[in-house]
Amino acid sequence: MTFSLPQAWVLLLPLGLFLWKYGRRPGPPMWLRAALLVLTVGALSGPELRLADAGSDVVVVVDRSASMPRDVDRTAQELITLLEAQRRPGDRVGVITFGREARVEKPLSHSGGFGGFTRPVDVEASDVSTALDAAGALIPDERMGRVLVLSDGRATGVDARGAARRLAARGLAVDWRHVARPEPPLDVAVVSVDVPAAVSIREPFQFSAVVHASASVTGTVRLERNGRVLLQGPFDFQPGPNVLPLRDLVDEPGLIRYQLSVAAPGDGVVENDRGVAVLRVEGPPRVLLLTNQSRGTLAKALTDAGLLLDVRAPFRLTLDDLDGVGSVVLENVDANALGEPGLNALAAYVEEAGGGLVMTGGRGSFGEGGYRRSPVEPLLPVSLEMREEQRRASLALSVLMDASCSMGVTVPDGRTKMELAAEGVVAALTLLNPKDEASVHMVDTAVHEIFPLSPVEKGLPLDAVARGFSGGGGIYVGEALRAGRGEILRSEKHTRHVLLFSDAADSEEPEDYENTLSTLRAKNVTVSVIGLGQPTDADAELLRDVARRGGGRVYFAEDAMSLPRIFSQETLTVARATFVDEPASVEGAPDLPLLGRLSPEGLPQVGGYNLTYLRPQANVALRTLDANGAPILAMWPRGAGRTVAFTAEVDGPYTGELRTWSSLQAALEGMVRWSLAGSTPVGESVVRTERRGHMLRVTLDLPPGDPLPGAAPTLVLLPGDGRTAPVERPMRWEDEDRLVAEYPLEGSGTWHPVVRLGSKVLRAPPVTLPYAPEFEPGSAKEGRALLRALAAVGGGVERLSMTGLFMDAPESLGRVPLAPWLVALALAVLLAEVAVRRFLSAPRLRAARPARASERPVTPNVEAPRPPATAAPSAPQGTQAAERPAQAQEAEKKPAEGGGMDSALDAARARARRRMDR
16 A cells, blocks of 8 residues: 555644544544544545556557668567557557657557557667657556567667666566668678868868778779769778778868769668768858849949958858858848758858858848748847838738648658648738738638638637648649638728648649639739749649739748748738838948948938848947838847848849948948958867767867866757757866767768857867768677667567567556545544434533632522511512522532533523523
8 A cells, every 4th residue: 555645644643632632522432533533634645555457568669760671660560469469458558669769659558559650750860768768758657567679779879778777777678679671791881081170272182981891892982072073993892991092182162072982783781882071171251142133232342342252142051051151141032042941050050150141131031031930030130020010001811721631741840731831820810910801711622611701800710720630632722712712802901812822742623723813813812822842843833823823922831840931921021011112311320330430421311121120239330210210230249140130222123322322332341241250269279070980079179278268168069951950068078178079970961060168169170971870880780789788777588479578567556546435434434423422422521620609509598587578578589599490500500510512501501591580
């Protein structure tokens, strides 16, 4: 027996003393009262009876990483089905799948069968430790059971034996079954391509590559630099590591990418036949200008200023593209041209790596350019918030959402595409004015109304949108547009707009969409489209044609994570005036001297500007003189870098007098040079990187004799493609002048380590992992050895058969709560005590005490009889007292003879009678 609140038993002492002093009663009532007290305190303590018959919990942990056999899903499902057939009463089975992360495929259940794997995992890693911890979290603390691991034993991440020890501490053993690909007779793998940390322009250098072969073979080697073939020819590989000496010379600064490929007949593992390395060719910091006007005013001004300029059309950025770049200038660039990973990379480049950012205004920039709700928005010194003065004439908006089965697919963060789309629709609807109207319909093969056209001021059921569902089939575009037409034409608003969200690869049955759009355009209704997918998808042209005929815009969200941002961008374009297209005069602000010797006199008018608001603590150099008083030029430090916002258009239809301003080149140069002066090197500190397999080691050497840094340095690891969040790890002291940090790289790609030293940063040489670490050269024996070691920690065994697994699992202790029974028994005892005291027990006895003077009985003074008088006077009071019945006198004596509740009441009655008689 156990108690959930054993401290309650302490109440027995004070309650028992209280009962003894004030509730004592002779005979059975006293024993019943004592029993009632014990039962009440016992119920409060939460007693539970534990019985070893509640069954066992078995969690099957399935490795679905890239190194596993292709039919691992089918094999795992067959084993789980066999295991489920052996469940006894009380037994439960759960399933966890893992790759880089662990996901619960099926919670613990005592009934039903496993329907297959549905949760996506990143297959480029296999973190066994995280999977074992997830299994431990799935089994409640009060339950017992076992964990069964189906894996090839190729584990990445931290040592999984620590997780096995945590399970063993709870009595949970780890069983295993080795499921792996057949071991190939030959494996030729590129282990590493070792290049220097950095070289200078036109500096000859040597580097090498290591290729491991499991047997002697003659193969072909191919070396490329940025896609250009430098070397190709045969090579005789010997068993074990083979070192290939290489050399090169580079005449341009930037990040150089080398790729070494090997090919050999009979190679059984082709995934590890490629090695990649990146080399930093040092030179002066470059300025990367992304613009659609390569020979425009801004490009000419920066070139004339002597800056090392790289002018390119907008493209999808990566951190590899930004290596060696001191500042990025976005001239009227739409956020969608950079891509969601590119926006993430740009944010990490500024905030973590100490880069600079300059953004200029225009119709494709700031709020109208889709930067609201993007990773770049927090970097800007101006806020893109929406205020009352930006509202346009009232709007009617009809949103048509794709609810086909493809919207139920999950994205890497665990949410579905439908959930992201619903988040975007909710964000868009919150931007509307109270006088606006909106409706939302979901469409698959039919139209499902979420809510009809309704005024915003009466409140919209946004929770109904957030609960969006995924139906079946594709989206019927023709049916959706007809539903939007019927809804939007009910409104009398000045601006009416239909927004269609559809899968670019699953948009079906357009039917007579041309006639529908023709009717809408005749009624001055516009139609825009958000397509989920790429511009090259099967139905992308249909969506483009819908937007073209509807007089609206078309967006393609290649990354579902960008949907909330794109929905906000389209709604801002339609419902809010985020760009002021009228000329405005400009005045100099106190922070204008930060840009150099610019005079506040003779400032020109701007032909238009993006309406933004200065953030607190940001510096402002120029602002408008109109009613908005908006910033034109603002700047501030952000993280380790610096950002500048110039909300006017440098070169376009809204440039105005700015084009002829004599100090324009000086202002543009000052903005860029200010952003370049971000993070500076920290003395003579040196940071190095080294990759051994998939383990990254970063060292920081401090100058001997220099004072120690005030804050402990940390390693920030930035993914080159921007698809995952940066990772920060503390660095530890290895020597009196050296700090080190290690981190397991769990997927292929390029990584950019940055050492944060207080407010300064040091960029370490980037490293590349060419293939998933699971494909590193190794044998099946190593995987078996790891699984065997995990099982040995807690007494697990190898499971060649599923028979008997539940029999070997320890039984859980079933809980039977006793508090309800004790409460029921206490009620019965209470009723028994009342019955016994009322009908079968004498009054409570109490020790006699001397009567007080006021309570003593009055003895009447009886005199001798007198001769009768003529007139009979009234009888004296003493005589009346003497003539009282004997029962009254007896009642007066009772208080002095006994105690208890009944005697006390009798005494009170006697005193009352005595007062009345007087």
